[in-house]
Amino acid sequence: MTSMRIVKFILSIWIMVIGVSLPGQLLAAESSLLPSIAKGKGDKCVLPTEYMRRNHMDLLDHQRDETVLDGVRTKQFSLKGCVSCHAVKGGDGKAVTVKDPKHFCASCHNYAAVRVDCFDCHASRPGEKDQFGGLKSKPAGHDVAALKSYLHSGSQTSLRGRDK
Amino acid sequence: MSDFINGSAGGSGGGCGKEGGCGCGSQSNSGSDIASAADFLETGQPQTRRGFMKAAAALAMTTLAPGITLFAVGGGSAEARPLDEAASSKVRWGMLIDASKCDDGCTKCVSACSTENGWKDNGRPDTDAQWIRAVTLKNRKTGATQTLPMMCQHCEKPPCVDVCPTGASFKRADGIVLVNKHTCIGCRYCMMACPYGARSFIHEPLEDQKDYAPRGKGTVESCTLCVHRIDEGRLPACVETCNAEAGGALMFGDLNDPNSEISKRIATYASIELRSGLQLNTGVRYQNI
Numbered sequence: 001m002t003s004m005r006i007v008k009f010i011l012s013i014w015i016m017v018i019g020v021s022l023p024g025q026l027l028a029a030e031s032s033l034l035p036s037i038a039k040g041k042g043d044k045c046v047l048p049t050e051y052m053r054r055n056h057m058d059l060l061d062h063q064r065d066e067t068v069l070d071g072v073r074t075k076q077f078s079l080k081g082c083v084s085c086h087a088v089k090g091g092d093g094k095a096v097t098v099k100d101p102k103h104f105c106a107s108c109h110n111y112a113a114v115r116v117d118c119f120d121c122h123a124s125r126p127g128e129k130d131q132f133g134g135l136k137s138k139p140a141g142h143d144v145a146a147l148k149s150y151l152h153s154g155s156q157t158s159l160r161g162r163d164k
Numbered sequence: 165m166s167d168f169i170n171g172s173a174g175g176s177g178g179g180c181g182k183e184g185g186c187g188c189g190s191q192s193n194s195g196s197d198i199a200s201a202a203d204f205l206e207t208g209q210p211q212t213r214r215g216f217m218k219a220a221a222a223l224a225m226t227t228l229a230p231g232i233t234l235f236a237v238g239g240g241s242a243e244a245r246p247l248d249e250a251a252s253s254k255v256r257w258g259m260l261i262d263a264s265k266c267d268d269g270c271t272k273c274v275s276a277c278s279t280e281n282g283w284k285d286n287g288r289p290d291t292d293a294q295w296i297r298a299v300t301l302k303n304r305k306t307g308a309t310q311t312l313p314m315m316c317q318h319c320e321k322p323p324c325v326d327v328c329p330t331g332a333s334f335k336r337a338d339g340i341v342l343v344n345k346h347t348c349i350g351c352r353y354c355m356m357a358c359p360y361g362a363r364s365f366i367h368e369p370l371e372d373q374k375d376y377a378p379r380g381k382g383t384v385e386s387c388t389l390c391v392h393r394i395d396e397g398r399l400p401a402c403v404e405t406c407n408a409e410a411g412g413a414l415m416f417g418d419l420n421d422p423n424s425e426i427s428k429r430i431a432t433y434a435s436i437e438l439r440s441g442l443q444l445n446t447g448v449r450y451q452n453i
Contacts, residue, residue, distance in 0.1 A: 121379055
């Protein structure tokens with residue numbers, strides 16, 4: 001009987017040890033499968049990260065209507081802002097597209113198995129920049145004097161370089 | 165009765181040559197003039213300009229554009245419209261095209277638009293995207309030809325908006341007719357309704373779009389008047405390019421501002437809207453057709 005008790009005791013200890021260590025082992029295995037989310041530029045996101053994780057889709061949804069329908073182009077919740085701040089560089093030094101699992105959006109959405117269709121239309125990496133501060137062409141409109149003369153009193157040829 | 169026939173289309177797509185597809189000549193019936201004589205029968209101040217003088221000219225600021233409202237601050241420094249301010253119906257953007265300044269075969273406005281907005285020729289002229297195209301008109305009697313750009317005419321009463329089942333086709337407060345691709349279901353009803361054949365449908369999956377000009381498979385699109393540029397106080401790409409590199413045939417401005425160059429020119433010289441019989445009051449007008 002005593003030997004039986006000893007066996008039971010050892011068995012229960014063993015089960016307890018297994019019970020404690022097994023979830024730990026499982027967790028350890030699981031953590032390598034968790035998405036590795038690239039860090040964005042700057043210290044923090046436009047709102048606390050926890051809030052953004054839960055609500056970014058609503059913020060983007062709201063912003064898209066304001067931008068498309070009304071022409072409101074605030075930068076805080078713009079998709080362009082997300083894409084540019086969270087760009088991840090690939091092997092060729094260029095930002096990767098959403099097809100790459102390292103892409104900021106893809107890294108989490110692949111894990112959660114939630115398909116995003118934003119990038120069916122939108123660029124999933126920042127646009128090319130040049131000397132015009134992110135614009136592909138010279139912002140003639142920012143030359144206010146030239147534009148004013150164009151739109152108001154001047155002739156429309158005032159913007160033509162060859163006439164100057 | 166028709167003096168003009170639709171000859172050929174220039175530009176990258178060349179889609180105007182297709183039967184009944186482009187809407188600028190062959191779509192409706194053979195007798196309909198692209199530039200109806202009715203335009204010239206309207207005497208006096210055209211109805212469309214009547215409200216212009218009512219526009220508040222007494223504002224302390226000079227409204228150049230939603231993006232480039234000039235405030236008289238100190239020595240006349242300028243400020244852009246705040247980013248959080250919605251487009252205003254005080255402005256109505258429009259374009260005046262002087263066809264006499266269009267060189268034969270010139271497609272600079274077309275390529276400028278294509279480069280700016282990222283649409284291109286896929287070798288399928290019947291279905292390729294075409295935000296703007298160069299159309300050649302030929303006078304049947306004299307044989308004289310004339311090239312002019314055709315695109316969304318940004319109607320005040322756009323038929324595409326009337327027919328859209330989801331409200332995706334809409335007109336912005338400042339008169340720009342757009343497609344909200346978030347709600348567009350790709351039914352292409354608007355393409356049927358447009359009298360100018362100005363819209364196209366995206367058939368192919370796309371990659372690497374311009375970050376300021378989202379476009380994607382399954383949606384309809386057309387000239388946006390370069391709304392992304394207008395919002396930051398710049399001119400549409402076609403206008404900028406035509407003025408810098410070609411004949412300066414395109415003029416852009418605020419039709420609601422009686423002091424704008426475009427309003428003054430429209431008030432001084434005869435101009436027409438295409439298919440004016442439809443009374444759509446287009447934002448794009450033509451001269452010397």
